[in-house]
Structure formats: structure tokens, C-alpha cells
Amino acid sequence: MNRLKSPYRHVMAVTASTLIGIAGALTLASPASAHHSVVKVTAECDTAAGEWITTWTVNSYAPEGVHNYRFTKADAASVVNGTATPFTIAGIAVSESGVYPHPVSTPVVGKARLAGDATEASLTVKAQWDNEWNEKDDSSASIKFSESCDKVATPPPAAANPKATVTADCDGDVAVTLENGAEATKDAAFTVTGTDGFNKTATVAAGKDTTITVPARNAAKITVTEAGQKAPIFDAKPAEAKDCVAPGEPTGSIKMTCDALIFQVENPKDGKTVTVTLTPNKGDAQTLVVKPGETKTATFKAVEGLTVTPRADGLDDSSPIEWEKPAKCTGPSPSAPPAGGGAGGPALPKTGAPAGLIAGGAAALLAAGAVLFVVARRRRVRFTA
Known part of the structure; x- marks a missing residue:
């Protein structure tokens, strides 16, 4: 008996074989396709160093239940002038x-x-997962550089190079010398402050200096x-001057004298200016400003009861100095009543020790001592002119 020859047999056979092939492929390929790695790379030029900075990223994929993996291969190489050279990538090993x-x-x-003149670079990896499945084929990525990465010199930002030197003198004044180094690339803007509101500013060019007192x-x-x-460049009490x-x-x-009270102040050449104010109880005050090497006097007309008070800035206490008529003066004191026993009467004879002479001499000595004290004390406390 002749069997009918179906036109679909071959098709069915082919279809069946295809299905069998697909099933086999799925059976064999599923684990492999589920376990795989993907490598990517990017690069940027670091012009400050003249180098390529390459960033390599590896993503790993595995079936559910697989948690970790390791690299069994991690080969990286770059090409410079046609020669391949291995390099390492931090974290991928x-x-x-x-x-x-x-x-x-x-x-x-x-x-x-990588070197700025590298022309290409590549990374090839293989992975093994914690289910002990090994990646069959290499996974890799590469990059080609169309131009070199050249170093570009970037000038540093402009900056001052400030310095301050603080020096006190024997009078306590302080010289603040402000400098800006020759290598500075901008002006230095200084501010100097002191106590009691002192404040001054100064701008100093590179290689220059200035001084503020x-x-x-x-x-x-x-x-x-x-x-x-x-x-702050300086922030303290200045050191005192030495060897003053x-x-x-x-x-x-x-x-x-018989008709005057005279004060005299003499200042040596190596002294400092002295200022003394003399105020009488009758008449106008006089002020002596005596510079080094000078001698000055102040004269007050003598009258009965005249006193003169010497004063100087900063002097806490000074006592009045009273004019005493010298014993040699025979006439009456100015504005004093005439001596004797009355109008037209004879004068009483003088007997005993010359009391007036003794008292007058003592008073003069005391007065001279008082002035010396005033002037000397003023110098010691350094009153200004």
C-alpha cells in the first residue's frame, strides 16, 4: 500500500528539529546568559597634570539566589606609541x-x-559567582583617544605676601613697618589698630614697604x-625698647629781689622739652617751655603777700612759693604801710639778731627746693611739651 506523501512532513520535521534545537539551546544557554558581565569606560583630560583620567565600570548579572561574585580575570592595557603597557585599576582586580x-x-x-599621549586603552574581565558558575567568555571595553591630553599651566591666583615689623622706641612710640614681598602678585591691604580708637590703613605694592607710627x-x-x-599678622603688646x-x-x-620773684629753668642739651606753668595769686600766669639746651626765666613783680604756684601736666601736687623781701632791702615792701612809730614820729631802733634776714633766707631756700622738685619730678614722669 502506498502511503500518502504529505507536503508538510518536511516542514513538520524541520519545525520539530527547530523546536528541539531551541529547547536544547535554552537548556544549555540559560545559565550562561543569566550569568554575565558588562564593562563600560569613560575618560576625561586632566589639563593640570596632562593625563587621561579613565573611569571603568563593571556590572554583573546572575540568577536569583546568587549574591556575590569575584573577578578571575582583570587585564587592563594602554597603548602609547604603538606599544601596549599593562596598568592597574583601583578596585578592579x-x-x-x-x-x-x-x-x-x-x-x-x-x-x-593614563599618559596624556596614550592612543587607546582596554579592560577585559571574567567573573565567577558564589554558585561557582564561571563566566565562559571575556567581557571587555575599550576606548580610543583621538587627541593627546596636554598639560596646561594655570597661573596661581593673585596673592599678597605681607609682613609686619613692630618696634618701640624709648619714648614708647611704636613704628609698624609694613612690607609686601617682591614675589607678591597683588597689593597688600593692611590695617593697623591700637588702643583708644587708633586705626590706620595702608596699601603696599609688591616689593615695597611703608611705616605707620x-x-x-x-x-x-x-x-x-x-x-x-x-x-592677624601681629596681635600683641609691643616689646619695650632696650638699652635706652x-x-x-x-x-x-x-x-x-627787692621788687621781683624770678624763676629760672635750665634744660641740658641731652634733655627733653620741659613745660612749667607759674600762676601768681596776683596777676597773669606765665608758662615756660624750655627745649633741650635752653634756659628760660619768668619774673613776677614783688608785692606784699605774693605767691606763685608752679604746675606741670601730670604733677599731682605742688605748693605755692611765697615772695619774701630780702633783708638788704631797707625800704618798705610794696603796698605795705611805712615802718616806724606813727606819722612823723621817730623810728624805733632795731635790736637783736636780723630775724628778717634769717627768715627770708630760709624761705628762699625752701622755695628753690620746691621748684627743683617740680621740674625734676616732671622729667621723671615724662610730661610732653
Whole structure:
């Protein structure tokens, strides 16, 4: 009996074989396709260093229930002038057997610096998962550089190079010398502050300097700042001057005449200016400003009861000096009534020791001592002119 020849047999056979092939392929390929790695790379030019910064990313994929994996291969190479040279990538390296440091589906990212004249670079990896499945084929990525990465010199930002030198003199005044180094690339903006509101500013060009003087009364503490600096350049009480030589001391004297009270102040050449104000109880005050090397006098017309009070800035106490008529003066004291026993009567004879002479001499000595004290004390406390 002849069997019918169906036109679909061959088709059915082909279809069946195809289905069998697909099923076999799925059976054989599913684990492999489920376990695989994907490598990517990017690069940027670091012009400050003249190097390529390459960033390599590896993503791993595996079936559910597989948690970690390791690299069994991690080969990286770059090409410079036609020669391939291996390089390492931080974080992407072969792990020892049995150790699976990388979580599945979490990217592993590593960076590597390459020469600026590199023309290409590549990374090839293989993975093994913690179910002991080994990646069959290599996974890789490469990059080609169309141009070199050249170093570009970037000038540093403009900056001052400030410095301050603080020096006190023997009078307590302080010289603050402000400098800006020759290598500075911008002006230095200084501010100098002292006590009691002292404040001055100065702008100093590169390689230049200037000096600000802080008076002694403002120099208990000095602060020097510069606009580009976070901390003060100087912030303290200045050190006292050393090896100071005391100036010469002035001398004073008094002369009492029959019609005047005379004060004299003599200042040596190595002294300092002395200022003494003499105020009488009758008449106008006189002020003596005596510079080094000078001698000056003040004369007051003598009258009965005349006193003169010497004063100087900063002197806490000074006593009046009273004019006493010298014994040699035979006439009556100015404005005093005439001596004798009455109008037209004879004068009484003088007997006994010359009391007036003794008293007058003693008073003159006391007065001279008082003036000397005033002048000398004023020098010691350094009153200004």
C-alpha cells in the first residue's frame, strides 16, 4: 500500500528539529546568559597634570539566589606609541579563590590615570559567582583617544605676601613697618589698630614697604591685619625698647629781689622739652617751655603777700612759693604801710639778731627746693611739651 506523501512532513520535521534545537539551546544557554558581565569606560583630560583620567565600570548579572561574585580575570592595557603597557585599576582586580567581594548587580567602579599621549586603552574581565558558575567568555571595553591630553599651566591666583615689623622706641612710640614681598602678585591691604580708637590703613605694592607710627598712648596693644589673610599678622603688646639712655635732668632756681620773684629753668642739651606753668595769686600766669639746651626765666613783680604756684601736666601736687623781701632791702615792701612809730614820729631802733634776714633766707631756700622738685619730678614722669 502506498502511503500518502504529505507536503508538510518536511516542514513538520524541520519545525520539530527547530523546536528541539531551541529547547536544547535554552537548556544549555540559560545559565550562561543569566550569568554575565558588562564593562563600560569613560575618560576625561586632566589639563593640570596632562593625563587621561579613565573611569571603568563593571556590572554583573546572575540568577536569583546568587549574591556575590569575584573577578578571575582583570587585564587592563594602554597603548602609547604603538606599544601596549599593562596598568592597574583601583578596585578592579582578581580576587583569591573562594572570596567573593562584589555584590551582584552593584556596579564596581575604578579609576586609572593614563599618559596624556596614550592612543587607546582596554579592560577585559571574567567573573565567577558564589554558585561557582564561571563566566565562559571575556567581557571587555575599550576606548580610543583621538587627541593627546596636554598639560596646561594655570597661573596661581593673585596673592599678597605681607609682613609686619613692630618696634618701640624709648619714648614708647611704636613704628609698624609694613612690607609686601617682591614675589607678591597683588597689593597688600593692611590695617593697623591700637588702643583708644587708633586705626590706620595702608596699601603696599609688591616689593615695597611703608611705616605707620603708633603713639605711646595708643600702643598698649597693636593689631596688624591684611585683607587676604585669615589671621592677624601681629596681635600683641609691643616689646619695650632696650638699652635706652635717660635724658639729662633739668635744673631750676629761684631769685628773690627787692621788687621781683624770678624763676629760672635750665634744660641740658641731652634733655627733653620741659613745660612749667607759674600762676601768681596776683596777676597773669606765665608758662615756660624750655627745649633741650635752653634756659628760660619768668619774673613776677614783688608785692606784699605774693605767691606763685608752679604746675606741670601730670604733677599731682605742688605748693605755692611765697615772695619774701630780702633783708638788704631797707625800704618798705610794696603796698605795705611805712615802718616806724606813727606819722612823723621817730623810728624805733632795731635790736637783736636780723630775724628778717634769717627768715627770708630760709624761705628762699625752701622755695628753690620746691621748684627743683617740680621740674625734676616732671622729667621723671615724662610730661610732653
